[in-house]
Amino acid sequence: MNALIPVQPIRYRQFVSIIAAQFVVFFPHVFHLPVLFSVLAFITLMGLWLMARRRKIFHSQPPKFYQYIIVTAGLAIILVTYRTLIGVDAGVAFLALCLLGKLLELKQRRDSYIALTLSLFVVASLFLFEQSIFNAAMALLAILAIFYALLQQNINPDLLYHHSAQLKTNIPEAINPSAGLWKPLLRLFLQAIPLLVVLFIFFPRIPPLWSVPISQSQGKTGMSDQMSPGNIASLSQSTELAFRVLDKQNNLARHLPPRSELYWRGLVLSKFDGVTWTQLKDYRADNPVWTGMQYQPEWFKQTFAGKLNTGFEYQVLLEPTQQQWLFALDVPFSRTRDVALTREYNLKSSREVYRQFSYDALQVKNLKRDTELPDWLKQVNLQLPANSNPRTRQLAQQVFNQVGRNPERYADYWLNWIRQQNFVYTLEPPVLSGQRIDQFLFESRRGFCEHYSSSYTFLMRAAGIPARVVVGYQGGQFSPDQQSWEVRQLDAHAWVEIWLAGRGWVRVDPTAAVAPERVEKGMNNFMQEDQQVFGNNVFGQLRSSQFRLLGQARVWADYASYVWQRDVVGFDQSQQQGLLQRLFGIKSMYVQVAWMVGSFITLLAIIVGIMWWRRRKVWHPLDAPLQRLSKKLTKENLARGESEGVVNWLQRLAAYPAYQKPAQELIQLYQQARYAPAGDEPAQAKVIQQMKKLVSSWPNRKE
Structure with missing residues (x-):
């Protein structure tokens, strides 16, 4: 190695190009590396750059003492954060630390080649976390910066600098060749594009021999498994994409139900402690039916017997939630492997969703669920904390007796009461304490969907009517190409299911009584039209303006990400075979490889020929x-x-x-x-x- 690469010092411009490339390399990793490690990397790079400014030839290293401190501190941060050096997160952090250590040792040109080569591995590790279009763009930018630095290392230093000890006369310095490096660099990348396309289309998609454990340290915005005042309101101020819906028959506009019926069911919350609604932790409430399972529980047979061959079939692309529950239209069913239907009619995955997850779903309409409610389930959905909200309990009993103890008339009474009592739908409700439902119904009367669903469920249970809270999403909007339906975090919603004799579980949405536009137009349109939902103060006006400005930009950004995932990341073996068969009639892998090799050789010959032709020069006799x-x-x-x-x-x-x-x-x-x-x-x-x-x-x- 030493014989091939001359021992030469690293010049100032060459060193600066290396450090500049490292800033680009480390930037996208800031979202995955520990915060303290990112700070350490930034301080190290800035220190190296400031030290290089003092000399035109970078012929010295930081003192060994500082090198040991930085490497030891980085290793300590990794071990404290991950408690191991094994795994995706810890492994990538350790690889980045190795790169930092090599940068601290830069002295000769050979060191720069090693550091820049290691930088390419750090860039590649970015895709272990997420294969998004943002990561792809940042990786491309980092590779450009690395190759620019590599070109800098190959510039003849005698064209750039004239050392005073060697020169006996004053000679003007040659024009700086580094100023024109971007042109050959871009030309090099343009020459690589045809080869990239050939490999992308023809290279066989072979299943991996091993799998990489998915990072589980990154928090995600999404639906929680419990509900208390303020949870969904804060979620509904986020425009982040929750999931995307595709029609199995490619005619979404025709088959999608009206917006007012788009209730994307997620979780059922049956337990209430006076403040928070949570899931029922009982195996009888889960009792899932998995796809392909021979045994079917009695409740499943009674509900779906002979009805799974009709309905609206669609595909859901769910963003990472780090939870098992899935979202689907009432009443859902799925034939996707590793997806089950629970006793409470929710879909769940066999494992937590740590990356985008695709599953098929079927909406079966006009079903009666649990027309005969088991005693244990009835007791669960009548449970209320002792001595909680006495005013609400007393009024509930009075009204129930007033309507002749008729559950349906009682349910309608409270919907009309909410419409007539000047309730306000807002993301900025006042803080409640103590007997919260009493305060909401009789004092503040300002709240979000969790306030209305919680209070309505309490009113039903107080009259002896089984009721439960359902959380999920409501509504959504078409994507820019009108080919998919986007549901965002701002569409998060909570509604109520009450049990009626002979009808089973019936959906009731008390929020629609106070803000029907929320359901009919969707949360996105409602928030754009009604500023009051953000509050009437100055900060509410600012949030409203920000929502209008950034909302459309987020839609297009998510659509670009969807196209990237669909056409690039999702270009799997089946899609590749379909494309090759349509374009070239290729069905055999051997023919596919032959096409790839032939195309590769042809393109390579064309590129070499063009390069030779352009380099051809007619020399003057002199x-x-x-x-x-x-x-x-x-x-x-x-x-x-x-x-x-x-x-x-x-x-x-x-x-x-x-x-x-x-x-x-x-x-x-x-x-x-x-x-x-x-x-x-x-x-x-x-x-x-x-x-x-x-x-x-x-x-x-x-x-």
Whole structure:
């Protein structure tokens, strides 16, 4: 290795290009590395850059003491954060620490090559976390910066700097070649694009021999498994995509139900402690039915018997939630492997969703669920904390007796009461304490969907009507291409299910009684039209303006991400085979590989031919002896640069005492012949002979 790469110091511009590339390499990792580690990396890079500014030739390293401190601190941060060096998160952090350590050792050109090569591995590790379009763009930018730094390392330093100890005369510095490095760099990347396309289309998609454990340390915004005042309100101020819906028959506009019926069921919350609603932790409430399972519980047979062949079939692309529950339209069913239907009619995955998850779903309409409610389930959905909200309990009993103890009339009464009592739908409700439902119904009357669903469920249970809270999403909107339906976190919603004899579980949405536009138009349109939902103060107005400005940008950004995931990341073996069969009629993998190799060789031959043609140069007769001299001086690292002028080059040679006289003679001969009157070929031929003789007798430089 040492014999191949000359021992040369790293020049200032070369070192700065390396450090600049590292800033680009480390930036996207800030979202995955520990905060303290990112701070340590930033301080290290800034320290190296500031130290390099003090000299034009970077020939020294930071003191060993500082190197040990930085590496030890980085290792301690990794061990404290992950308690291991094994795994995706810890492994990537350790790889980044190795890169930092190598940067601290930079002294010779050989070190720069090793550091930049290691940087490429750090860039590649970015895709272990997320294969998003943002990561792809940042990786491309980092690779460009790394290759720019590599080109800098290969510039002849004698074209950039003239060390005062070597030069005896003042010679103007050549034009800085680094200023024109972007052009060959971009040309190199453009030449690689055809090869990239060939490999992307033809290279066989072979299943991996092993799997990489998915990172589980990153928090995600999403639905919680409990509900208390403020949870969904804070979630509904986020425009982050929750999931995307695709029609199995590619006619979503025709098959999608009306917006007011788009209730994307997620979780059932049955337990209430006076403040928070939570899931029932009982195996009887789970009792899932998995796809392909031979045994089917009695409740499943009674509900779905003979009805799973009709309904709206669609596909859901769920964003990472780090939870098992899935979302689907009432009443849901799924034939996707590892997806189950629970006793409470929710879909769940066999494992937590740590990356985008695709599953099929079926909406079965007009179903009656639990027309005969088991006693244990009835008791669960009648449970209320003792001595909680006495005013609500008392009024509930009075109204129930007033309507003749009729559950349906009782449920309708409270919906009408909410409409008539000046309730306000807002994301900024007042803080409640103590008997919260009493305070909400009789004092504040300002709240979000969790306030209305919680209070309505309490009112039903207080009258002896089984009821429960359902959380999920409501509504959504079409994507920009009208081919998919986008549901965002701002569409998070809570509603109520009450049990009625002979009808089973019936959906009731008390929020629609106070804010029907929320259900009919969707949360996105409702928030754009009604500023009051953000509050009436100055901060509410600012949030409303921000929502309008950023909402559309987020829609297009998510759509671009969806197209990237669908057409690039999701280009799997089946899609590849379908494309190759449509375009070229290829069905065999052997033919596919042959096409790939043939296309690769053809493109490579074309690129090499173009490069040869563009580099082809018609030399002037005067240049022949100069070419011989340049080749002769290559071993001394004094060859003529590709873009260096003849006179500038000869002046550079004249700076050395041994070459001063012959170089000056060559300059005179060259200028005499180059600028001689046209048509004087004999005189020019004579000068060429003199130049050849001078080159043949060129002296050896004496050190």
